Amino acid sequence: MSAEVVRAADPVPQQRRSLIERTVLDEQIRTARQTAPQSWGVRSWLGPLVSLAALIVGSGFLAGALPDRGTGRTIGVAALSIGLELVLLAVLVAFARPLVARGGGWSRTLGLDRVRRSDWLPWITGVGFAYLGRTVVSVVALALTGGTALAEASNLTGGDGSIVSIVVLVVVAVVLAPIAEELMFRGLLLRSFMHRMGFWPAAGLSTLLFGAFHVYEVDTVAGAITLACSVGVLGLVNCHLVRITGRLTPGIMVHATYNALAVAVLLLLG
Numbered sequence: 001m002s003a004e005v006v007r008a009a010d011p012v013p014q015q016r017r018s019l020i021e022r023t024v025l026d027e028q029i030r031t032a033r034q035t036a037p038q039s040w041g042v043r044s045w046l047g048p049l050v051s052l053a054a055l056i057v058g059s060g061f062l063a064g065a066l067p068d069r070g071t072g073r074t075i076g077v078a079a080l081s082i083g084l085e086l087v088l089l090a091v092l093v094a095f096a097r098p099l100v101a102r103g104g105g106w107s108r109t110l111g112l113d114r115v116r117r118s119d120w121l122p123w124i125t126g127v128g129f130a131y132l133g134r135t136v137v138s139v140v141a142l143a144l145t146g147g148t149a150l151a152e153a154s155n156l157t158g159g160d161g162s163i164v165s166i167v168v169l170v171v172v173a174v175v176l177a178p179i180a181e182e183l184m185f186r187g188l189l190l191r192s193f194m195h196r197m198g199f200w201p202a203a204g205l206s207t208l209l210f211g212a213f214h215v216y217e218v219d220t221v222a223g224a225i226t227l228a229c230s231v232g233v234l235g236l237v238n239c240h241l242v243r244i245t246g247r248l249t250p251g252i253m254v255h256a257t258y259n260a261l262a263v264a265v266l267l268l269l270g
Contacts, residue, residue: 022245023243024246028111032103039102062076062080081169112248119250122244126251131261137230151223153218155214155215174259181213185209186242202239203240207236234258
């Protein structure tokens with residue numbers, strides 16, 4: 001069935017719906033199922049899943065082996081942070097490249113394209129909802145643990161306060177992480193899961209993995225749960241942005257802004 005037939009079957013065209021009501025990603029998945037049903041096989045989700053599990057376990061082990069303080073810890077944290085995002089990108093390319101080759105490019109296959117003028121609305125709205133959700137998580141954690149979980153839930157560090165450690169933090173949190181993580185969790189995994197289940201189960205599963213990916217530096221269960229829930233809100237918001245736009249760019253912008261604000265608060269208060 002062609003894309004035109006799929007669109008014709010939709011009773012209300014996407015362009016005539018309000019932004020919040022659009023399901024562009026769902027339509028893209030339906031079209032992909034009809035035109036290339038064999039492309040998104042088991043390899044498209046099992047390979048990244050196994051790789052993510054290895055990354056999470058390995059990162060936790062390496063983080064625990066770092067020195068407690070000093071220059072050694074600063075260098076170790078910087079190397080681990082940069083290395084983790086670069087390995088994530090390598091895993092993404094390894095498993096997404098065959099899909100991209102068959103699907104007609106990164107934009108058509110995973111929704112990665114340039115920034116558009118119309119992106120300002122999902123960007124601003126996404127940042128607002130992400131921080132609203134983070135505030136709710138913080139209030140609940142404060143009420144349940146008296147602030148202990150919040151203190152234990154940070155995975156950002158300014159290192160020794162040197163210019164180098166701050167630059168590394170900004171580059172990783174504001175540039176590398178938004179691109180690598182959105183491509184993996186809202187690009188490859190969300191779409192792969194949606195070939196097998198509905199949007200919300202797929203969004204929930206990819207967000208669960210997104211949260212687990214961020215807790216390798218947290219030593220307590222309460223802190224890990226709090227951090228996973230905080231970044232999980234960001235994950236769900238960006239899943240919905242991909243659904244209503246069919247693109248990753250607004251989510252990358254939201255992710256970068258979310259992290260930039262968190263880094264700014266850390267540096268100002270630290």
